[in-house]
Amino acid sequence: MSEMIETLEQTALSDYKYGFVTDIEADEAPLGLNEDIIRFISQKKCEPEWMLKWRLKAFRYWLSIEDKEPTWANISYPKIDYQNIRYYSAPKQKIAPGSLDEIDPELRKTFDKLGISLNEQNRLSGIAVDAVIDSVSIGTTFKAQLAEQGIIFCSITEAIQHHPDLVKKYMGSVVPMTDNYFAALNSAVFTDGSFCYIPKGVRCPMELSTYFRINAENTGQFERTLLVADEGAYVSYLEGCTAPMRDENQLHAAVVELVALDSAEIKYSTVQNWYPGDKEGKGGIYNFVTKRGICGANAKISWTQVETGSAITWKYPSVILKGDNAVGEFYSVAVTNNFQQADTGTKMLHVGKNTRSRIVSKGISAGRSNNSYRGLVQVGKNAHHSRNFSQCDSLLLGDKCGAHTFPYIETKNSTSIVEHEATTSKIGEDQIFYCNQRGIDTETAIALIINGFAKEVMNQLPMEFAVEAQKLLAISLEGSVG
Amino acid sequence: MSLVETIQDKYNELNTFAGNGLLGSMREKAFEKYNKSGIPTSRHEEWKYTRLTSLANKNFELNATAILPSDEVLNSIRLQTEYAAELFFINGVFIKEISSFQNDAMVVLPLNEAAESEHKNYLHQHLNQSSKYMKDGMNALNAAFTANGLFVLIKKDKVVDKPIIIYHLTDTTDDNVFVQPRSLFVIEENAQVQLIELYKNNGLQESFTNEVIEIAVHENAKLEYYKVQDETENCHHVGTTHVQQVGKCFTHCVTVTLNGGTIRNNINMILEAPNNEGHLYGLYMVDGKTHVDNHSIVDNVMPNCFSNELYKGIMEGNSTGVFNGKIYVRQDAQKTNAYQSNKNVLMSDTASVNTKPQLEIYADDVKCSHGCTVGRLDNEALFYLRARGIDEKQAKALLLNAFASDILEQVKPEALRTYIGKKINERLNIDEL
Numbered sequence: 001m002s003e004m005i006e007t008l009e010q011t012a013l014s015d016y017k018y019g020f021v022t023d024i025e026a027d028e029a030p031l032g033l034n035e036d037i038i039r040f041i042s043q044k045k046c047e048p049e050w051m052l053k054w055r056l057k058a059f060r061y062w063l064s065i066e067d068k069e070p071t072w073a074n075i076s077y078p079k080i081d082y083q084n085i086r087y088y089s090a091p092k093q094k095i096a097p098g099s100l101d102e103i104d105p106e107l108r109k110t111f112d113k114l115g116i117s118l119n120e121q122n123r124l125s126g127i128a129v130d131a132v133i134d135s136v137s138i139g140t141t142f143k144a145q146l147a148e149q150g151i152i153f154c155s156i157t158e159a160i161q162h163h164p165d166l167v168k169k170y171m172g173s174v175v176p177m178t179d180n181y182f183a184a185l186n187s188a189v190f191t192d193g194s195f196c197y198i199p200k201g202v203r204c205p206m207e208l209s210t211y212f213r214i215n216a217e218n219t220g221q222f223e224r225t226l227l228v229a230d231e232g233a234y235v236s237y238l239e240g241c242t243a244p245m246r247d248e249n250q251l252h253a254a255v256v257e258l259v260a261l262d263s264a265e266i267k268y269s270t271v272q273n274w275y276p277g278d279k280e281g282k283g284g285i286y287n288f289v290t291k292r293g294i295c296g297a298n299a300k301i302s303w304t305q306v307e308t309g310s311a312i313t314w315k316y317p318s319v320i321l322k323g324d325n326a327v328g329e330f331y332s333v334a335v336t337n338n339f340q341q342a343d344t345g346t347k348m349l350h351v352g353k354n355t356r357s358r359i360v361s362k363g364i365s366a367g368r369s370n371n372s373y374r375g376l377v378q379v380g381k382n383a384h385h386s387r388n389f390s391q392c393d394s395l396l397l398g399d400k401c402g403a404h405t406f407p408y409i410e411t412k413n414s415t416s417i418v419e420h421e422a423t424t425s426k427i428g429e430d431q432i433f434y435c436n437q438r439g440i441d442t443e444t445a446i447a448l449i450i451n452g453f454a455k456e457v458m459n460q461l462p463m464e465f466a467v468e469a470q471k472l473l474a475i476s477l478e479g480s481v482g
Numbered sequence: 483m484s485l486v487e488t489i490q491d492k493y494n495e496l497n498t499f500a501g502n503g504l505l506g507s508m509r510e511k512a513f514e515k516y517n518k519s520g521i522p523t524s525r526h527e528e529w530k531y532t533r534l535t536s537l538a539n540k541n542f543e544l545n546a547t548a549i550l551p552s553d554e555v556l557n558s559i560r561l562q563t564e565y566a567a568e569l570f571f572i573n574g575v576f577i578k579e580i581s582s583f584q585n586d587a588m589v590v591l592p593l594n595e596a597a598e599s600e601h602k603n604y605l606h607q608h609l610n611q612s613s614k615y616m617k618d619g620m621n622a623l624n625a626a627f628t629a630n631g632l633f634v635l636i637k638k639d640k641v642v643d644k645p646i647i648i649y650h651l652t653d654t655t656d657d658n659v660f661v662q663p664r665s666l667f668v669i670e671e672n673a674q675v676q677l678i679e680l681y682k683n684n685g686l687q688e689s690f691t692n693e694v695i696e697i698a699v700h701e702n703a704k705l706e707y708y709k710v711q712d713e714t715e716n717c718h719h720v721g722t723t724h725v726q727q728v729g730k731c732f733t734h735c736v737t738v739t740l741n742g743g744t745i746r747n748n749i750n751m752i753l754e755a756p757n758n759e760g761h762l763y764g765l766y767m768v769d770g771k772t773h774v775d776n777h778s779i780v781d782n783v784m785p786n787c788f789s790n791e792l793y794k795g796i797m798e799g800n801s802t803g804v805f806n807g808k809i810y811v812r813q814d815a816q817k818t819n820a821y822q823s824n825k826n827v828l829m830s831d832t833a834s835v836n837t838k839p840q841l842e843i844y845a846d847d848v849k850c851s852h853g854c855t856v857g858r859l860d861n862e863a864l865f866y867l868r869a870r871g872i873d874e875k876q877a878k879a880l881l882l883n884a885f886a887s888d889i890l891e892q893v894k895p896e897a898l899r900t901y902i903g904k905k906i907n908e909r910l911n912i913d914e915l
Binding site for chain 1: 527813816826828829830831833834835836837838839840841842843844845846847848849850851852853854855856857858
């Protein structure tokens, strides 16, 4: 409670506190997109021949669908000029840092300012971090300690160089390059991201995390993350992101692939806080993300997301429940304010027997924003005794915003049970009155109610993130209530 | 010749034959629109689950006139009940000669005559309003061929105590036929009416119906509307019922689908005035290869409206059921209460259900919810009944009957309710419960 008030007070002064720019010299590719740019990226990353071929193949496919940018989502934005984006920008570092201590102090400061510690000594946070700025990963912490247990945690660039077999085997296996428009684009021009492999039966001893930061102007960020949990392994993974405040829109098109082999478990949490644009809807990040996981028998994948940033969010973390008894979960809080637009949801594809999935989605819209839930639950012919429960609640704050629900339910099996329910409402006057009566002022009461509304999802977040996410929730809605 | 070709071939001939005027200009615009969009394919988001392409490539006859059926045939499709009006569409053409109605409460005219009559203002106001919501080629196609449709006006302050029954008879004894019935109903202030549309066919060839019925309900009027489809599996159907609640009024609509080939029912309920109330119910109980798609739009435009929607489906054999419900709440529509529910029972592993209940809300002071379920009969309930000596067939029938009764109860005219109840029992292969 007291924390809530404090947060609100703090944020009354600052709107988007991550909006600063770090002045660092950057090594950049020229604007535009063509085969030479792809060769340039590949060369910068010292990639093997097969990777370049893969990229070019994806690029040629993308060219063939270039004019077919998807229009089905409930969002509107001016046409993106793909030739006016810089596809590679890396902070200039004189020598490649051999260890974390050699990282440019300016960069280290940037991450300190964002509250991300690149110091391994700082055991308080107890999280291994892979820090990505614009197009490159600048460092990964606790690598050695993780390696002792056989866990590989590094940037994807490093993985392509050092663990080509694993990358070759799994990359594109969950999200093929031809999957959709943005996945094809990403496959061609992806620059960095994280790679993680947990060996058989290993329980990852600490939270793994990637922090994404866009810094340079006119630059698109195309991250690619690949997580593989071998049989019986467990990993909890966090992802955070911020960007400076700029007047023009910047593109962020990511692909995240999760592979949970038999009996493995992956918990993937995101707190997405890209710059959402100003109060007039100017600027902000376009966030077009393809996230998908595949479950083997008895495996489990759980997505938790708190979406507060971005001018446009287009994101559908999905789970393919391929093995018998697999479990998929999706917990989401999406907050939109001012002119933000979010079209987000999930897909649960039941293929194996006795597969179970659960969807809890909470949408909060304020200002002139639009917030849509779009989900698909598909039960295949052989998914006997599968079970799904979905709940999508929307809360409207203000009379100029919109809340929309587009669930798709396709069932081909008579022994399965699928349930979906959704409600839309505003904060009840009686609820506010109840709080007022007990000496809680209206603004605090609203914060309290919103917190309660989102609690089911917040509870799923790892401790370190939950506090931050709760603060974020208050910040995003600041000025829209009362 | 495929249907698509026949349409192009016949348009000019029929258009010249039908003359100009209000309907003429509507036809022209609509045909242009149809040529642009064509017959919808599954790439069209609203037609994702229903495919018409194979029908569009089949040979269907398209005629502007119909041969009158014998009295014997007519008698065989009649509901055993008293009626205020009995209106016949034979192969999509309204036949005034065999229709009958009470003169004092209503005006019944063929649409082309109505366009020249004193009621033409109503046509200007309400005809083809459905095209604002139905942007696909099927709706335009119907408008492009509208000539000898039906116009009914229920006069101000008249309470029609017996139902008005519209029989749609498709005669497919000789050829495959493509038929496009069109009607416009205007219910004036304080009037009350029960409307029944019954679809029947006669013959073994295939038929493809593309229907549009538009109903404008004025201040303080009350409408009950029932659409019952009981054809054979050679009969394909795309129908749009567009209910425009112009003044503060009450509507109650029930769609029942028992049989057919590929069926698509669009129902739009537009709550244009404050304090409107609307109810939508639907039952689809199909087997064999029947594909039934219920598409509904409830548009809350003004404040203080109430709408409720309940659709239930039972799928057996290789059938497919589709439900697509959309509730809009516009920015001005504060204090809206809107509910939507869709429940499905799958009786076989070869049947499937696709459901898509959607909400689009732009006002904040509203209460809206939707829910949908897909499941099977409860094994414990079945066991309970069988433990009491009721055999499996009976027990299943009992449970399914109970499941369907929520909708059946909403069918107010007794004769129609008995008719549907009997059909359900026939399907469940039992005499009576």
